[in-house]
Amino acid sequence: MSINSALCIHQVSLSIGDKAILKNINFGVERGEVLGVLGPNGAGKTSLLKVIAGQKRHQGVVNWCGHGVADYSIQALARQIAVVNQLNDVVFSVTLKQVVRMGLLPHKTLLSRETATDSQRVEDAIQAVGLEGKQHQEYSSLSGGEQQRGLIARALVQGSPLLILDEPVNHLDVYYQHQVLQLLHDLARQLGVTVVMSLHDMNLASQYCDKIALLNSGDLIAYGEPEPVLNADLLTRVFSIPCEVKTQNGKPHVSFTPSRKTVLDLSRWGK
Amino acid sequence: MMGRAPLSITLKWWLLSIAAIGACGISLFFGAAELSPNQITQCLLGQCDNPTESLIFWQIRVPRIAVGFLVGIGLAVAGATLQNVTRNSLTDPYLFGVVAGAGLGASIATLLFSESVAAQLGLNGVDADTAFSIALPGAAFLGALFAVALVQVLVSSALGRRTEHLLLAGVAVSFMLGAFSHFILFIAEPFAANKVVFWLMGSLARAEVWYAWIMLPIVALSVAVLLLFGRHLDALLLGDESAKSLGVNVTVIRMLCLAICAALTACIVSYCGGIGFVGLMIPHIIRHWLGVTSRTLIMGCVLLGGTFMVSVDILARTLLSGQEIPIGIITSAIGSIFFFLAIRQRA
Amino acid sequence: MASLGVSADEGEKAPLRIVALAPHVVESLFAIGAGNSIIATSEHSDYPEAAKQIPRVGNYARLQIERIVQLSPDIIIAWRTGNPQDDLARLKKYGLTVVYSNPTTLESVADELIMLGKLVNKQETAQRLANQYLQRLNTLKLEYASAPPVTGFYELWARPLRTVANKAWLQQQLEVCGVNNPFSHLHEDYPLVSLEQVLAINPQIVIQPTPHSAKNADALDWSVYPHILASKNDLIFHPNADKTHRMTVRMLEEVERLCAFVDQARQRYNTK
Numbered sequence: 001m002s003i004n005s006a007l008c009i010h011q012v013s014l015s016i017g018d019k020a021i022l023k024n025i026n027f028g029v030e031r032g033e034v035l036g037v038l039g040p041n042g043a044g045k046t047s048l049l050k051v052i053a054g055q056k057r058h059q060g061v062v063n064w065c066g067h068g069v070a071d072y073s074i075q076a077l078a079r080q081i082a083v084v085n086q087l088n089d090v091v092f093s094v095t096l097k098q099v100v101r102m103g104l105l106p107h108k109t110l111l112s113r114e115t116a117t118d119s120q121r122v123e124d125a126i127q128a129v130g131l132e133g134k135q136h137q138e139y140s141s142l143s144g145g146e147q148q149r150g151l152i153a154r155a156l157v158q159g160s161p162l163l164i165l166d167e168p169v170n171h172l173d174v175y176y177q178h179q180v181l182q183l184l185h186d187l188a189r190q191l192g193v194t195v196v197m198s199l200h201d202m203n204l205a206s207q208y209c210d211k212i213a214l215l216n217s218g219d220l221i222a223y224g225e226p227e228p229v230l231n232a233d234l235l236t237r238v239f240s241i242p243c244e245v246k247t248q249n250g251k252p253h254v255s256f257t258p259s260r261k262t263v264l265d266l267s268r269w270g271k
Numbered sequence: 272m273m274g275r276a277p278l279s280i281t282l283k284w285w286l287l288s289i290a291a292i293g294a295c296g297i298s299l300f301f302g303a304a305e306l307s308p309n310q311i312t313q314c315l316l317g318q319c320d321n322p323t324e325s326l327i328f329w330q331i332r333v334p335r336i337a338v339g340f341l342v343g344i345g346l347a348v349a350g351a352t353l354q355n356v357t358r359n360s361l362t363d364p365y366l367f368g369v370v371a372g373a374g375l376g377a378s379i380a381t382l383l384f385s386e387s388v389a390a391q392l393g394l395n396g397v398d399a400d401t402a403f404s405i406a407l408p409g410a411a412f413l414g415a416l417f418a419v420a421l422v423q424v425l426v427s428s429a430l431g432r433r434t435e436h437l438l439l440a441g442v443a444v445s446f447m448l449g450a451f452s453h454f455i456l457f458i459a460e461p462f463a464a465n466k467v468v469f470w471l472m473g474s475l476a477r478a479e480v481w482y483a484w485i486m487l488p489i490v491a492l493s494v495a496v497l498l499l500f501g502r503h504l505d506a507l508l509l510g511d512e513s514a515k516s517l518g519v520n521v522t523v524i525r526m527l528c529l530a531i532c533a534a535l536t537a538c539i540v541s542y543c544g545g546i547g548f549v550g551l552m553i554p555h556i557i558r559h560w561l562g563v564t565s566r567t568l569i570m571g572c573v574l575l576g577g578t579f580m581v582s583v584d585i586l587a588r589t590l591l592s593g594q595e596i597p598i599g600i601i602t603s604a605i606g607s608i609f610f611f612l613a614i615r616q617r618a
Numbered sequence: 619m620a621s622l623g624v625s626a627d628e629g630e631k632a633p634l635r636i637v638a639l640a641p642h643v644v645e646s647l648f649a650i651g652a653g654n655s656i657i658a659t660s661e662h663s664d665y666p667e668a669a670k671q672i673p674r675v676g677n678y679a680r681l682q683i684e685r686i687v688q689l690s691p692d693i694i695i696a697w698r699t700g701n702p703q704d705d706l707a708r709l710k711k712y713g714l715t716v717v718y719s720n721p722t723t724l725e726s727v728a729d730e731l732i733m734l735g736k737l738v739n740k741q742e743t744a745q746r747l748a749n750q751y752l753q754r755l756n757t758l759k760l761e762y763a764s765a766p767p768v769t770g771f772y773e774l775w776a777r778p779l780r781t782v783a784n785k786a787w788l789q790q791q792l793e794v795c796g797v798n799n800p801f802s803h804l805h806e807d808y809p810l811v812s813l814e815q816v817l818a819i820n821p822q823i824v825i826q827p828t829p830h831s832a833k834n835a836d837a838l839d840w841s842v843y844p845h846i847l848a849s850k851n852d853l854i855f856h857p858n859a860d861k862t863h864r865m866t867v868r869m870l871e872e873v874e875r876l877c878a879f880v881d882q883a884r885q886r887y888n889t890k
Contacts, residue, residue: 053516075518076518079518081516085516089509089510090508090509090510092360092508093558093559094508094509094563095563098505098563098564102502105502105503105517105518110499111499302684303683304687304688305688306688326712327684331687332684399698400703400706400707401707401710403703403707404703457810460806460807462699462700465679476683476705477704477708593661593673593674593675594661594674594677
């Protein structure tokens, strides 16, 4: 972590009761970088993202652009950080366009009206995630993947310099997985947006992330560029499955090689 | 969706506005006193034939229509806001114990203002009556506020601020205060119970000019504030965390909405008794017909709520000759049919 | 309607326009010959027969303010127990004259008649009627003043079980007839009592008022308690509530019947 880091995570710990969720996490992310947070379930990925977004009380310091995240007012923080969560709990028949339009909220005062620029921005965002034509459809009737893309469109409209996404490509098919991650990559490169996201797929992380943070049971096992982090021994230890790492197109490519040993003797379950 | 092409939004707004004005206009021609259309148009122009007509028209009939419209707005808007804030389309403004609290206040007032007490206080004749006519709504208002405060205390001390707990606390307070007021009615003199039960049925018959002048700023201010914070209310629809990440101070907005709804409902219930279902039905209709977002929803509730109330009041005044049906009975009847149909449509 | 002659010099002025908001007021007005002054009344004003034709403008809960104002009555005669107080205050606010009828004792029916007589300018008729009434009442009182009391229970309502006491209108009737009401010392006029208390008293007579003398399906079935004196001796009386509950001259007829019944019971118990 250097002094110029836009996002500074310093000695961050989080416990719920006796259980330690995060233990002494330290790293820094530069402006315009894409960070992928990896790890098995229960490693603390979601909690880490919530801490960075200022949604959870914790020990330690999270600094964004030199200021502690806790020091921003709620509306100022919304202008700096946009969050795309996993679970969505939408009631009533809100349309997709209405959801995406909410990204304008941090930039509006009570009395300001929606301008033509705003409307255009909303349309562009919807197009960027590939949902044109679905503006007036009920958000709750969209598929899981479409809902996720809708939330990403909302974050685009919000236009914050730090974008935090919790497993953004979980429900998407291969085509949209790549489209969305490329979109995030373009945001980082062209607009200097800092992107922090959690992923399951190591190879997607390898292709699209500048930095990777590997978590396991609340510890930061490794942090750095994909090559050093995506190390076969490290991954085998963390995920408890043997794996191999090759280089493909200049980036590490992980393939898991399970032993294929029978786990369950099903002979007793026959007729 | 229906078979024919949906009406454009602008057309729908026009329809609502015309209905609102139309309902108020038509309502002028109905009432216990028989005034010919000629007399009514003359009175509207300020040229009533005689002082009695002027009294009936300007002191009784017009205030009643104005109050009806304002009450319709208040109940519909309070219902819509509470539903958005609690993210539950079945939330009713009365779920927070407001009617039970007001009923308790009314029961206590009726108990304390019996004949014997009035005589002891040296109030005779009409003075006693005037005192009672202020005491009942006053006590009901205090009772309503007490219920709201009680719910707040329950929620913040023991249960935490989740909306399910808010609703549960409201139901608990309703039952508790209801038990108290039923007990008071049980031990009071027989006529007292009649009076309170009748008051609970809800009626616009008491509407007077001064009440209209009080309700107007309260309703206008509430609607203005809610419209102002419309975008924030919309963000709440996606969940608390989502709203927070968009810069909405969820706790403050929620408390503000609850306070506004409590004030609106307390003012209405203390004077007009329990008029039910309006806060459930009207937002439901507007959501399906016009839209879900707060600004549209609230403006729609303003127009439709007022129209509905004024129209139903015409029925209340004219269905039976020689007396009035308490308007709460009619709104409950319509409301129950409405929900039966709504459930069937969903199934 | 009691028969009476109308004096020649009464009723010369233009007839008053009265809104009478209680059945007993309507009855009394008709009794003094001022029935045609009543332009509107409240529900349940059904005696005499002509009263049924008078337009209704409200009930115990709500008055039709618009209509009453439009009728522009000279006087509104109200009864606080049975009229909505806030509506009365409102009518006064609009400049209408509100007069209260409030007879509290059996004797005050006479005062009421005189008051009404003054209002409608039928003082002579009213005075005569009042005198007749008081005479009749006093005769009744004297007749049973020294009679040995009979213990009775007045079953006003069955569910919940309510009786009369204190200064209640009906309690005064019981006193005239020489009925000992064990609950009369209670502070409320219409107290709630428990069935065990009543059974413990073992009343010699039971009084179950019925509207229009019709059988009241909701009343207690005393045949279930055959050991109670009133039940054993079938001394259960059903006065016509329309008459006894209203503070009018007509009530005395029913009180006379009640006293005769009580006396009959008295004879029965004394000869045993």
